Amino acid sequence: MAEIVLRNLVKTYPGTRTPATDDISLEVRDGEFLVLVGPSGCGKTTLLRMIAGLEAPDSGSVQIGGRDVTDLPARLRGLSMVFQSYAIWPHMRVRQNIAFGLAMRKTPKAEIDRRVGEAAELLHLSEYLDRYPAQLSGGQRQRVAVARAIVTDADVLLMDEPLSNLDALLRMEFRTELKRIVGKLGTTTVYVTHDQAEALSLGDRVAVLRDGRVAQVGPPLEVYDSPADEFVGGFLGAPPMNFLPARVDRADGRSRLRIGDQSTAAPVALGDYPGDEVTVGVRAENVEVFDADGPDRLAARVEVVEPTGAAILLTVELAGRQLKVQAPPTFRIGPGSPVWLAVDPDRLRCYHPADSTAITVSG
Amino acid sequence: MTTAPDPAPTEPKATPTRPGRRRRRTRVPTAALLVAPSVLFLAALFLWPIVVGVGQAVTGTDGPTLAHLRRMLDDPYFWQATRNTALLIVVLIPLQFAFALTMALLLRERPRLSSFYFYVWCVPLAISDLAAGLVWLSIFADRGYLNSVLAHLGLGDGYAWLSYDNDATMFLAVLLAELWRATSLVLVIVVAGLQNIPRDYDEAAAVFGATYWQRLRHVILPQLRPSLQVALILRTILGLQTFAVAQALTGRSFPLLVGETYQWYVTLQNERVSAAIALVILLMSLGTAVVYLRVLRDPAATGSGR
Amino acid sequence: MSRLRAARRRTILIHVACVAVTLFMGLPIYLIALAALSSRESLNRFPLSLLPTDVSTETMRVFLDSTGVIGGFQNSVEVGLISLALSLALGVPAGYAVARYAFRGREPYQLFLLLTRALPIVVLSVPLARVFLATGLYDTTYAVALLHTALALPTTVLITSAIFVAVPVEHEEAAMVFGASAPRAFARVVLPQALPGIAAAAIFTFVTSWNEVLGAAVLTLNRRTLPAQVLSTLADSPLAFRFAGGFALVVPALVFIAFMRRYLLNMWGTTIR
Numbered sequence: 001m002a003e004i005v006l007r008n009l010v011k012t013y014p015g016t017r018t019p020a021t022d023d024i025s026l027e028v029r030d031g032e033f034l035v036l037v038g039p040s041g042c043g044k045t046t047l048l049r050m051i052a053g054l055e056a057p058d059s060g061s062v063q064i065g066g067r068d069v070t071d072l073p074a075r076l077r078g079l080s081m082v083f084q085s086y087a088i089w090p091h092m093r094v095r096q097n098i099a100f101g102l103a104m105r106k107t108p109k110a111e112i113d114r115r116v117g118e119a120a121e122l123l124h125l126s127e128y129l130d131r132y133p134a135q136l137s138g139g140q141r142q143r144v145a146v147a148r149a150i151v152t153d154a155d156v157l158l159m160d161e162p163l164s165n166l167d168a169l170l171r172m173e174f175r176t177e178l179k180r181i182v183g184k185l186g187t188t189t190v191y192v193t194h195d196q197a198e199a200l201s202l203g204d205r206v207a208v209l210r211d212g213r214v215a216q217v218g219p220p221l222e223v224y225d226s227p228a229d230e231f232v233g234g235f236l237g238a239p240p241m242n243f244l245p246a247r248v249d250r251a252d253g254r255s256r257l258r259i260g261d262q263s264t265a266a267p268v269a270l271g272d273y274p275g276d277e278v279t280v281g282v283r284a285e286n287v288e289v290f291d292a293d294g295p296d297r298l299a300a301r302v303e304v305v306e307p308t309g310a311a312i313l314l315t316v317e318l319a320g321r322q323l324k325v326q327a328p329p330t331f332r333i334g335p336g337s338p339v340w341l342a343v344d345p346d347r348l349r350c351y352h353p354a355d356s357t358a359i360t361v362s363g
Numbered sequence: 364m365t366t367a368p369d370p371a372p373t374e375p376k377a378t379p380t381r382p383g384r385r386r387r388r389t390r391v392p393t394a395a396l397l398v399a400p401s402v403l404f405l406a407a408l409f410l411w412p413i414v415v416g417v418g419q420a421v422t423g424t425d426g427p428t429l430a431h432l433r434r435m436l437d438d439p440y441f442w443q444a445t446r447n448t449a450l451l452i453v454v455l456i457p458l459q460f461a462f463a464l465t466m467a468l469l470l471r472e473r474p475r476l477s478s479f480y481f482y483v484w485c486v487p488l489a490i491s492d493l494a495a496g497l498v499w500l501s502i503f504a505d506r507g508y509l510n511s512v513l514a515h516l517g518l519g520d521g522y523a524w525l526s527y528d529n530d531a532t533m534f535l536a537v538l539l540a541e542l543w544r545a546t547s548l549v550l551v552i553v554v555a556g557l558q559n560i561p562r563d564y565d566e567a568a569a570v571f572g573a574t575y576w577q578r579l580r581h582v583i584l585p586q587l588r589p590s591l592q593v594a595l596i597l598r599t600i601l602g603l604q605t606f607a608v609a610q611a612l613t614g615r616s617f618p619l620l621v622g623e624t625y626q627w628y629v630t631l632q633n634e635r636v637s638a639a640i641a642l643v644i645l646l647m648s649l650g651t652a653v654v655y656l657r658v659l660r661d662p663a664a665t666g667s668g669r
Numbered sequence: 670m671s672r673l674r675a676a677r678r679r680t681i682l683i684h685v686a687c688v689a690v691t692l693f694m695g696l697p698i699y700l701i702a703l704a705a706l707s708s709r710e711s712l713n714r715f716p717l718s719l720l721p722t723d724v725s726t727e728t729m730r731v732f733l734d735s736t737g738v739i740g741g742f743q744n745s746v747e748v749g750l751i752s753l754a755l756s757l758a759l760g761v762p763a764g765y766a767v768a769r770y771a772f773r774g775r776e777p778y779q780l781f782l783l784l785t786r787a788l789p790i791v792v793l794s795v796p797l798a799r800v801f802l803a804t805g806l807y808d809t810t811y812a813v814a815l816l817h818t819a820l821a822l823p824t825t826v827l828i829t830s831a832i833f834v835a836v837p838v839e840h841e842e843a844a845m846v847f848g849a850s851a852p853r854a855f856a857r858v859v860l861p862q863a864l865p866g867i868a869a870a871a872i873f874t875f876v877t878s879w880n881e882v883l884g885a886a887v888l889t890l891n892r893r894t895l896p897a898q899v900l901s902t903l904a905d906s907p908l909a910f911r912f913a914g915g916f917a918l919v920v921p922a923l924v925f926i927a928f929m930r931r932y933l934l935n936m937w938g939t940t941i942r
């Protein structure tokens with residue numbers, strides 16, 4: 001049992017004005033895989049370091065497994081960690097680096113050898129066990145850091161961008177591998193990443209941080225599909241969510257969204273919305289692209305065509321705004337041509353223009 | 364236009380440019396525990412003797428007296444020593460800096476064997492001024508190597524370089540010995556400073572057609588300024604402490620200030636005058652050190668307050 | 670063509686200059702070695718031979734057999750080792766604190782170090798002698814070692830803090846996350862990485878102590894270090910003795926510098942911040 005409960009964590013580094021984390025509360029269930037994402041400098045590493053006990057919060061508390069560990073030193077918290085800077089020790093061989101945690105726990109020699117061997121195998125490090133870190137590439141060092149962290153089977157695993165330095169192929173491979181290992185161990189994991197795909201594919205839940213605060217927490221698809229605000233929608237997903245200003249037209253009990261001088265069906269949620277200015281958000285893959293007009297389609301003009309292999313990414317102009325939309329790879333079109341766009345109203349997300357928070361269906 | 368200087372709220376100086384360097388928040392107990400012994404030790408071996416020294420210099424067997432100070436000032440050796448010390452510093456240091464700079468620039472050209480050269484040029488770093496004096500004594504002694512060479516060449520048979528009535532050559536001998544011994548210190552400081560100057564700057568200037576001298580004048584020297592300042596003050600303070608070189612080469616014929624402390628204490632057995640001279644040296648060094656710290660701590664003066 | 674020739678000429682000039690400087694720096698050492706390794710009789714001849722035609726250990730032997738020389742050697746080593754141990758014991762923890770903790774008073778402390786480093790503590794040996802007389806330390810190797818520790822301590826702190834700063838804090842933190850206590854993390858992770866630098870700092874202390882003469886001469890009467898012994902007998906000893914003494918003092922310098930070649934720039938070059 002090692003759930004993590006963070007309560008109102010505030011941390012301001014000495015010599016700085018703005019807090020690195022500002023009243024963060026989060027719960028990570030036992031065995032859960034929580035991914036932390038957010039722009040650079042938003043406080044992800046700081047949060048991780050407070051969980052690890054490497055940084056003392058100014059206020060708030062950290063509980064691990066039902067025990068308040070806020071004032072407990074790192075070594076007594078029973079966790080392991082992959083540092084953003086790797087922090088593997090240059091004067092020890094790879095083998096000793098990986099074995100360090102086990103050696104500290106006075107694990108028998110044979111057991112250490114076996115487990116180090118396993119971990120090395122898993123991370124493709126077997127042939128490098130007797131090298132020094134200086135003789136490894138950046139990606140190999142990072143793998144040593146990961147191996148060192150998973151070998152101890154601690155209750156809590158903290159990983160700070162553990163795959164950031166690997167090439168795309170290896171990263172994909174290790175992502176799958178990591179998910180399998182962690183799932184098998186049942187370790188409670190907090191995982192920091194910059195990589196959207198990693199965030200969405202790995203996590204049981206995703207927490208998006210912004211300026212030291214939690215912007216949204218939830219299962220990956222929910223966060224992706226229904227971003228709580230424009231920031232989250234714009235941050236998660238490639239390409240980011242499109243945002244357009246629109247007016248709500250209410251006529252004979254049905255609402256329509258007016259975008260420029262065109263209009264389309266509005267989502268049901270807007271029924272109770274009292275104002276008439278909204279910001280509409282839609283993901284590229286939720287826009288259907290046609291080369292002919294039809295009912296409920298919006299006319300637009302193609303500006304840029306970017307084939308991505310699995311699809312074609314179009315940048316189109318609609319009512320003076322740029323929009324990214326996705327067409328099937330067979331779609332043939334050139335820049336300057338007219339296109340028509342259709343959107344399922346259920347796929348549209350609406351935000352208050354004033355504070356860019358989501359407009360939700362109210363009871 | 365003479366309102367208060369920029370009122371913009373200045374960020375505290377320690378901007379978080381090096382995340383993770385300093386660990387934890389102010390943790391006075393541990394840090395104080397680690398630092399305290401050295402502070403106590405230095406204070407004991409530094410402040411205590413100063414107090415005792417002042418006491419020695421201004422008290423006699425019956426209460427406070429200026430007799431020792433007067434005795435110090437009345438001693439012709441004292442003034443000669445002051446003059447010699449000043450002369451040595453004034454003549455030696457420019458020579459030394461020119462020499463060290465030349466050596467460092469030669470090494471910067473990366474000639475073959477440069478690491479061997481660097482080793483040989485650094486050997487005097489670990490040689491004491493007494494040893495340096497004795498080394499050069501073998502050269503300048505009446506029957507030493509210099510006169511031997513001259514004799515081999517048939518140019519006279521022995522000039523008394525170190526005799527007290529050859530002031531000029533005596534000074535020259537001390538000067539050469541100090542140049543030989545103490546230039547290495549300036550050299551390593553300058554070499555370390557040069558290493559911090561990226562080669563690109565220099566190369567960029569070369570690409571734009573600057574000659575070697577222009578590059579030296581406009582690119583290298585300005586960036587070397589902080590190192591040169593440090594070396595300058597350090598050498599000045601160390602220069603004040605020179606004595607065994609002259610002692611070994613000339614005995615008391617070429618008196619220096621610290622040598623006088625030694626003479627009064629060991630030969631004349633008068634610790635009070637000796638302490639008075641020591642305090643004079645201390646005050647002179649303190650003056651230099653204050654300049655030293657101000658120059659170094661003033662970012663505007665050095666460009667980079669490293 | 671002419672550009673090439675100019676470049677060649679430049680290379681040759683640089684080489685000539687390097688050789689000239691090397692001769693100036695190296696020749697005196699050759700000469701003192703030559704003098705110390707010549708027989709007394711050949712040192713009395715004039716002009717002296719510039720080549721090692723008459724190598725003999727006689728001069729050195731006589732020097733070593735003179736009263737106080739072997740004892741001075743022992744005292745020098747003893748004082749050097751005590752100073753080294755003391756300045757490491759006091760300096761390494763302080764250097765670590767300066768490198769790792771943002772404690773109040775850190776800036777003033779560093780200023781204090783710079784100040785004590787810049788001031789001529791040796792001239793304080795005159796009042797110190799009185800202090801030591803009062804405390805019964807006068808004329809012991811400890812007295813000299815205390816002074817030499819005070820001389821070397823500021824540098825030791827500055828050097829070691831520079832070394833510890835170079836070891837990332839994360840290295841230590843990683844060790845603690847994986848179950849090491851703070852002292853253990855220091856011993857297992859920081860110390861091994863800092864050891865070469867600390868060794869260099871230790872040698873620096875030893876050299877400082879080995880070379881210091883004024884304080885050693887003032888603070889002792891019978892337990893003189895080698896330089897103090899040479900200095901005090903300077904006036905009434907023959908030239909051969911002085912040459913041998915000079916050589917005996919120079920030889921360790923050659924060894925020290927050879928040992929510390931990699932660290933020269935750190936020791937003397939960049940520690941003055």
Ligand SMILES: Nc1ncnc2c1ncn2[C@@H]1O[C@H](COP(=O)(O)OP(=O)(O)OP(=O)(O)O)[C@@H](O)[C@H]1O
Pocket residue numbers: 013014016019020038039040041042043044045046047084378379381382383384385
């Ligand atoms: N040791 C420190 N001292 C002062 N400020 C710090 C320190 N470490 C981090 N900060 C500041 O705290 C904020 C959060 O930093 P943190 O390292 O947690 O960001 P991050 O989300 O991990 O960023 P990245 O994705 O770039 O790693 C930043 O503004 C950073 O400048």
Ligand SMILES: [Mg+2]
Pocket residue numbers: 044045046084160
């Ligand atoms: Mg980070």
